[in-house]
Each structure stands twice: as structure tokens, then as C-alpha cells.
Amino acid sequence: MSEETHRALRSFLDLEAGVDDDDDEVGGGRSDDEEFDDFIDNDNPAELGEASTQQRLSWTQLPYREDGFTQLLTEILERSVNSGGRNLALREPTEHPDDAFIQVSMPPTSHDFPLWRVACRLGIEEEAVFSLLQLAAPRHELRSAFTRGSICGWVYLETTMNEHINRLLKLTPGIVSRRTGIIWEQIDFEDWTKMLTMHDIEANVDVGRWVRVRKGTYKGDVGYVLASELWGVRLLLAPRLSPPNLASSSLKRKRSTVVPEPALFDFNTIEHIYGTPAVKQNDRTHRFRGNIFSDGLLLKKYDFHSISLTSVFMPTSTFFLFQQSHHPTILAARFPCPLEWSFDEGDQVLNSSSSKLGVIISIGAETAEVDLAGDEGIINVPWTELCKHIVVGDFVEVLSGPLRESTGWVERVDDEIVHVVQHLSSETLEENQHYRIKVDYMLASATWTNFTSRNSKFILIG
Secondary structure (H helix, E strand, C coil): CHHHHHHHHHHHHHHHHCCCCCCCCCCCCCCCCHHHCCCCCCCCCCCEEEEECCCCCHHHHHHHHHHHHHHHHHHHHHHHHHHHCCCCCCCCCCHHHHHHHHHHHHCCCCCCCCCEEEECCCCCCHHHHHHHHCCCCCHHHHEEEEEEEEEEEEEEEEEECHHHHHHHHHHHHCEEEECCCEEEEEECCHHHHHHHCCCCCCCCCCCCCCEEEECCCCCCCCCEEEEEEEEEEEEEEEECCCCCCCCCCCCCCCCCCCCCCCCCCCCHHHHHHHHHHHHCCCEEEEEEEEEEEEECEEEEEHHHHHEEEECCCHHHHHHHHHHHHCCCHHHHHHHHCCCCCCCCCHHHHHHCCEEEEEEEEEEEEEEEEEECCCCCCCEEEHHHHHCHHHHHHHCEEECCCCCCCCCEEEEEEEECCCEEEEECCCHHHHCCCEEEEEEEEEEECCCEEEEEECCCEECCCC
16 A cells, blocks of 8 residues: 555544644653553453454555555444534434534534543554454444554543443453553543644654663663654663562562662573563563563663653663673664763774774764874774773773772783772882773873873773
8 A cells, every 4th residue: 555545544544533633632651661561351352242253454454455445444434424423412323424524623522522542552553543443333432533643652532431342442452451441541621622732743763873761660771772663662771670579478568669770681590580481582582571672682662752862871881781782783883982981082092993093083972083093094983992092001090980089000901901000008019909990981190200191081890
């Protein structure tokens, strides 16, 4: 099916809902923690009395089924004509199809069918609406169903929310159901008209970008955009799994407010720790507690309201977790400069990929412009390929960690690790303390006899 046909369907759904294509509802979506929370369906379709065996076209099949699209439009139009007006007091069929379009295009009134929003799994909103529009019958009293790209995790229904529509919702793909039933909220009439003044957010998040999570368990964490959809993004994150229950008390405990420390997901130890095995989907992907893990990293969905492209600061500990995952996409990615690392223009650095020395000319978000020695000139070098140039004898200052502001002399250099003798007294060096420091974590700022000062910066790792 052509893109023009797909857009026509979206416009038709919005027309039936009485909502302009650029409109939106006041308020935001649900918390990301509720995305897959208690997604259950314990009801037997036969017991629900619905036509569960009825042929239903999937939203994803539409591009390949032109006949299905035409049939859907015909059925929706017939239902609009036969179900009467939007006004609850006017449920008789209209005399002409054009009357249905006139009615849904009129401003809402307090006598219209109530408007509800129903919780839906993130990214499945269109499929849920598509299913409802195909299976709804007169007894469901469903005047319209629609979804908005800027408000994810909900679908909107103009209905009386009777027993029949509740049963149908339990059969609808993507609709979230807990033990207490469907999650729904009635929208106040005063807010109906506000929906006509809302606009979609402008979201242009490219695959390969690093973003900051704005809410939920991972609030403040940095994630890698693995995929970008119309409704939001799929991120790779350093997992924060809550610890297993340690107490056997039958009393209910309040949810802890302490955010778990990030750690890579380990398929081989997860059952030993939690008592529940993870489901292996392939050599690199596992499912555990409703979450998907890929090479030790968490794959999680977020709508555009839940992420930010600004203030993306990655701690060194998180940087190392991503590197240790050995995820093929991450290994090929460019990283922002870790938070504790400190580079300045004029710093002398080593390009690890070419083993050539250079001087930083300018600093960017994921790269630095480096003037390499020789005829190569100025090139952009990712932070993962840059290393401070330090030699034995440099006098350094620790800039972060437990030994912040400590000073000492470089005793030995092993690749990216420098061994530092901390200056504690004027006695012999044997009475001073030795520390292992990672290049990029300290400042060599003083000139001593027979020592070379390079004004380099480093970070403590132990």
C-alpha cells in the first residue's frame, strides 16, 4: 500500500474521532516503568462472548492488502451511519453518509459519548485501534477510536464503556490488563476542547545518538538509540535490576526508593541470584522479568517525552559497562567524553589507532580535532581512541575519585595505566604510597628538576 494511502487512513481515523491531525491531549503519557507492568489476560475468549475467531487484518499487513484497507473504510463508514449521532440521546441511524461526517466534525458537547483513554503497550497503539475498529459491533457503542503519536502508551475511545466494550478490550492486542481489569481514565469534558489545541512534539532522533532518560528507574541515565520509530526510540541501557527479595515475611513491604546500581546482565548467574531462570532467545539475547537483554545491555522503549538530547553526561563507570558488553553496535559507536575525563585545547594526546602523537585543537561532543605530527594535518578522533600522553617523571594531580587533589610522580606507564608515587613526606620514596591511575584522570601541572611537565590530565581508577 502506498504512503499516500497510509496517510489517508490516519486522516480518516482522526476524522472519525473528531480530532484534527495536528491536535493532541493535555498531559503526558504513562511512566516508562508501567510499560510492561502486569500485562496479563486470564480471560477465556469464549467466556467473554466475543467473536474471537473473526478474521482481523493486522496493522502491519495493510501495506500489502489494498483490499483490506478499502474494506475497513467501508465498514467504519457503515458503522458511523448506522449507529446514530454522537449525542447519547440520538442513537438512531442517520439518513445519509454525509451526515456522519458532519456530526464527527462538529465541536464536542457535554451530551456526546464520554471520552476515555485506555492504557496500551508502548508502540502497539495503532495496532490496538486498528483491531477495535474492525471488531466493534453496535452493542459496543464505540463511536470512535484513535491514537496520537505524541501521547504514547494510551488509546482514546469515544464510548459508553459498557460491559461489551470492556470484554472486547480484553481481547485487543496491546491493551494493558491487570488483575483489577483494564486501565482506563475518563477525560473531563473541559479537557476535550483542549485536545484541539495541542500539537505533536517535533522529534528527530537519529539512530546512533546518545540520549538522557528523563523519568523512571533510569532517570538521568544515558542510553544509545538503537532504533527510532514514529512513537519514540529503542534504547540500549546499562541495566539496573532490583535485588531479589531477601525476607520471607508475609507482610507487604513498601517499594524501595533506592535506585539499583548498574551492572551488565549475566545469563549464567541470574538464576542463582534471583531463583528464576532467564529465557534464552538466541546466543546474544535473553528475556527476564518482561525485559529484553542484548549482550548484557537492556533494550527498552521510550516515547519522545521521556528522553532528552541535551545534558548527556556519561560517567566513566557507565562507559566501561558499555565497552565490556562487547555489543557489536556499541563497539562501533562513538561515545561522548566520559564525565570524569578532562581534556583541554592544547593537550598533548596519543591516537591509539595510529599510535601517533598530536595536539587537541578543538573539542566536540563525541570527537576532538587533533593536529597530528607529520603531514596528516588536523583530523577528527573519537574519544575512545584518544589517550593522554604521559611519561615517567611527570608530576601529576588526581582530579576525581577517593584520592582527588592528591599529587605524585609517575613511576611507570603501562598502556593506559600509570603508576604514581604519592608525595606524602620529604622522606625516602619507599615511605610514600603507590597508586595505579588511568590516563585522562589527572593533571600534570608542576615542573620539577629532571621531570617533564606536559599539563596532561588523568583520572583515578583505583
